[in-house]
Amino acid sequence: MKKKLLVVVALLGVQFLFAQETKKIELLAVAEGNFGGTNGDVFTVSNTSGEMVTEGPFYQNANGVGTGFNVLQDFEIVGDKAILVSNAAGFRVVIAEYPSLTAIETFTSMGSPAAVVGAGVGFAYVSFSNPTSLRQIDLTNNTITPVIDTENLVSGSSKFMAYGNGYFYAAMGTSILKVDPTTNTTVSKFPLNIGSITGLQFDAATQSLWALGKVNGVSALQEVNTQDDSVEEAIILTGVTNASQLRFGNHKLYFLSGINVHAYDIENPDLPTSAIYTSTLPNTYFFAYGKAFQVDPVSGDFVIGNASGFTGNSAYEIIDGTTYEQLVSGTVTGCIGVNEFVLKTTDGSLGVTNPTADRFTFYPNPATDIVNFHSNNDSNYTVTLYNQLGVALKTIKSNAVDSTISVADLPSGIYFAQLQTVNSTTTTVKKIVVSH
Template structure:
């Protein structure tokens, strides 16, 4: 019962639906009693016993078996080919066992070894745990049990398929080796293979003595097979294998083509189809191509004009030409079809097509599908692409330098990159029309494309050598006009500027331009020198201008300025601003060029904070350094500190509160000892000043005589300072 369940389960899972004449996954002549593993090598190294002891194949090649069936055995190259399997429940403590199989060997001409291992089980470093069957250089067969070796001095390098069966009887501690069903060697031996796990090696031993030749049908049992069972294995006839063909119309077509005969019965002889290179089943009302996977040598398949919704071609790795147009296919997996050259899939419902592994593809015709993306970066040999009437939004063929024909009409393209360095090869075999959202087509030469391809695009699209334009918003028209005057903005006054126009700008003089808003300046990332003096700027964000060395921003309305990210700054000239906050803690204070102090100011400007009467605290790298070296470039009311406020909205005074806020009259400042509080309007103008009792942690200030609006209360206590926003109703 267990065996029957295993058979049924295997049949359900078997990918290629091949069956033996008796509908069994394991041939009838293979005893199931005690079977640990069976490797038929029919295209893989899987164990079909149901125990799951699958082998890992390295550098082996499929070859024909003793019956002449291709892809039904493995060839081992003598230098690296091998298969290793973790055989479950293998006897470890001298248990009885039988190993059978077939080999074909000739005089080795690749390997120069003296020993060629057929199979091995054990630890080469310990002769007490060792078993192998191998061949000596002269073609002799050796069988080794631990440290004891037995040899058959027949020449097995005869290029003939040879059957072997090794039987070990644990009860008598004897072995028997049968060659072609004849007893060849026997004797007393120990087979104590404990202590090294269950690893079974085919085609090599642990010393890397590799076998050169072909191997097939390896079986392992945990008991002694009878002579009758061994004879049955040896005399097994050529297996009759069938492939299931569940679609009646498919089988009728195969009968018509001569691959099958008689009345349709849902199956076909595998040997009739497995080596066939060409198959045309077009216009046959087929809905299911199950069975196509056993056309192992299929190179050309035409299944056009059918009712297919899916097709499994993962086993057809020789396929070069595929035409499945005019079906209902929605998903097509071609990742295993690495030799595919010509693909015709028009008039289907395909939504996704992965061709990243199909680097041999030369021509694609995929009109009238539902494709939204298509990656052709690996398809270097592509010379023709027909893909109209899809849903593509982007297409990049910049890697397809051999392209001669391109039709991408009637898609949803917003981006099309044709800049492959070989547009001349396309000639006039192009069509980009009916893509209403496509405004720019990237090409090698815009002049050539405009001359030769003018009618192959929509009127709203243009040809350009660079379509990857990113725009920066400019809120202030005076700022943009100045950039236009400087020749930086090249597309007119439109509230934006392309990133390509500003990427290389290193110096910018915006002085005397009536600018109030410098939003967008943060995108000038190459900027080293900025002069924005004599404007009406209230806010200046330079946190992304990391290369900035020189800032001239005097005579503006800036109230807060954070330069902590500008670690290359040497000159900061911001006098004549209502500054109440300045953060210069950028790690580069020692390299600043200071007005009339260091002797470095060879330039027309140098760093100075003189005249900034509302600036109570400047945040610096080191207060002691600044007090020593910068004492003469600030007002006496201004202090240097490492802990000034980071900004108008931030506070280093964790517990301070102002209430009520909003207010109509008084404001209480609680949980902080203060010496002074100053109030500024949004223009940075000082409107009130209060001297407070530093011994009291709660102080009240009156704002009743101020008009409604937003104000900033600057809280000062020794070298520390912060700002709080207050709203007066």
């Protein structure tokens, strides 16, 4: 189906979208804030009303003016909770309700938090420096506990962490640390062959962990089979020496090289990679600051931000992951120093991506224990369940027209099931509500 022209008009700082058919866009933006201030917070931008409208700051709206963060370093959503960490005076780690961001518990005096990542249902991990430690957050009991590390495998802080196949992984120098969240105990630590690791992503469809690094000064990828922790031969990204911000979406690995976006197709690899998009945002220190480059893991659409010198509203642009055309650009009102995004896009109304026909049906919705899927066309397909942050929680591979996936162990909330047949590139996305 031929795409309709998308016209974007900026008026008084609000971006209006005019189209016969547009994508529904939901963007969450994390503001690091001015150093020494309290304006680190969380904002959203969406076009549900037909125009791109900013809302927030959510943390201060929920907890009072002046309660924002001095350097909001990282942010993570796990079910119906969110974790916010501040890497400045006070070094706060906050557990909050999501999406309201009403604070539940605050922890201080544990060191400087470097990063936070969810680890399955009900857990997350925070890496600290000064002093170095790795701690598990139990979101059921709202507690934080150091990892049990009897073999002294935790050798430093980590900015690159991932969860997959039931385990938590953290990049530490040139090696990967593996932790069992159920016992909060280190399992092993194994080296890779790509020097210092500068990115880590998990592909639920193949149960593979992907790492970014360098070989002889050239950027490289390396795959780890999480079934047995075997390491594949490094994939040299010929011609790229400065790859950063490794991301995963729609069966591809994305990364930045300067202001260029590259994609490596996991299923149909083609080397060397070439730029699929060149950003229109200013190429300054503030370009894609922190983690301000993110990919919708389902659609493959991506967003790039600019912290705008920490003096004004942060800029962003959202790109179609199929055509590599800009969908919309603008600013996030009140967002000072954007350092992270969460992006979710869907074609037309929420529910189906690339809608040629409704090839799958599912029930019940809302669900309590299980969700049943039925394929109208193919008996060989994969279902991957994502949370609102885009983290893959479960994957099943079916060779029958009917299949089920358990949601009994998931917190109440909104999830997305991505369904793809083996013999087709068309992907269907279903919104699932879990209610206990």
